[in-house]
Amino acid sequence: MIITDVQAFKVVLPLAQPLHLGPLKIDKRDYAFVRIRTADGKQGTGFGFNRDGLVPEAVVRHLKSLLLGEEVLHTERLWESMYRATRFHGRRGLLMRAISAVDIALWDLKGQYAGLPLWQLLGGYAAEVPAYVAGGYYRADADTDTLRREYADYREQGYRGAKIMVGGATLAEDVRRVAAAREGIGEELPLMVDFNGALSSAKQALAAMEAFAPYQPAFVEEPFLMDNRVALRGFCDRTNVPVAVGEDESGRWAFRELIGDGLVDVLRHDATLVGGISEWIKVTMTGLSHEVPFYPHWFPEVHIHLAAAFPQGWGVELIPASSGIMGFDKLLDNPVEMEAGVARAPEEPGLGLRWKEEALEKWAVI
Template identity: 40%
Template structure:
């Protein structure tokens, strides 16, 4: 089997109204979409969230990676990953180019699964056929007060979730503690509350002041209290509070994740397969973490992360966003998106490949030109 075509292009999905987290406001979501096609008629697709850089990710695939891939066997995922990574290491290693590699690697595994006639979770290990999810939200909008925040969380409980996540860090520590207290009051003491600061605090002093203000409301973890590169600061926070730090959504490669664990900066890892180097690298990260009994709770992209979590022994939860909350819009281009059942559990797709078929008409509608 040979790769005969590699195509990548950006899409731009508008949000109905601006949405904010601790340090940024968004009006749209963009993704780079990559297709890999073979001489035997198999087609695989991969993707990555662009954070306004999707055109650059797609250009990197077509200009830098495609020449390395044409004529190669798509099933040689390990070899091709190293050729892409090593071939761009002088200008890559993380960030934009690693996202480009991620889109290709995901597409290659999609081809591999289709050629083998196996769904991804079974091809990779078949640990389980369903995985738990949590409802992610609690974003900021101008008109959104405590009652609206409570209503959002009630909706998640009504959907069957016992685990919810909210954003923190945009307001003062006292104001944020009031928001967290409101959510804890709404969901009750027996449900699990997760917090996400998106790296907003610039020092351990500032992070600890906030995290300690949240402690009375029993959060299960605080995500990204400081930016990912401040590993020692993250470790100081993780050591000083009574609940764990989770991080990794912006991190790339197993080596950086090993540093997070080895330094004590993270108790829970959140690798994103569309960011860290694709499925090939995501599995190395998850298996390294398993050796230390570190749990994996991947960031975003529930359609593919559900299958990956179903392949490993140390999976915790899949992050899930409800489309009508107008925060994440990628399901608009997924032909058959996964969805939690009444207990917040996602059944894994049983179709060959990674099981995330995209709607070609929708892709055409939202292509960023």
């Protein structure tokens, strides 16, 4: 079970049509991959967003030497070693993405050696979890009629609820968009709104939520950038809408502050950024000790295991392959899919993913 090789590369997938996430324009998807191999021939794969960064380079330059010759099963010791060795280069962001990808690959291997899928190895709470959908992205052809049909389709397909992007247009336009989504999905299913950090003050967020109130948002996600704790605190103190944050935050210490100060009602932490599966578990346990439920941010290929392992999870977030927004499905023979409102956790050991090696080679950038 000794590590003999660590490889890292990125995969760049062009999007057929650009989209907007609040102020961000996205015309491609840029993923970082880590492959860890052992002396007896097993291979674990970790991944996450590269975001035009240098995540693969960070793995090779700063982490690889700490891993070679080490025991795969010693994930806690290896995590501590990686975190301490890179603390002067950045305790969040790029370096934590690199640590996260490595840690996910190590847990993939751990599950393979145990002969168990990760969700069973970690806790085995439920083999099926509710499936929610993220949509309503800003696109040139997405008028209110298009949005209404999109969310009606989500209802008909059986999703347990849906999210819509806001914050990338005027408030008046966003109100029309949220109204169309609510009309499409119906009154009985939860509809969430996601600002993707577009706002800068509590007053802005409070005004927006007052305007959205007739459409009964189930939660509001990431109204501000995570560094803007002043605005988040002011908003949380005065809103009745549950606040979901965490997809852009890293490390247990930041979440200790968020949870302890009552600044989060739904945890959205992402194993590909928070510090891998090892750190995701620590954040989840902190949340559960405060009765804060979790709803992991996208990347269902890893989060299906985590959502299925522990109690008080909302479920898993999916983005349909047909939307062309992520492209990750092009890399897998068995992407996570919804059926009758649920996603079923894999039965294969580890992450249980079957990669399309030819697709990885086609779009890989070494």
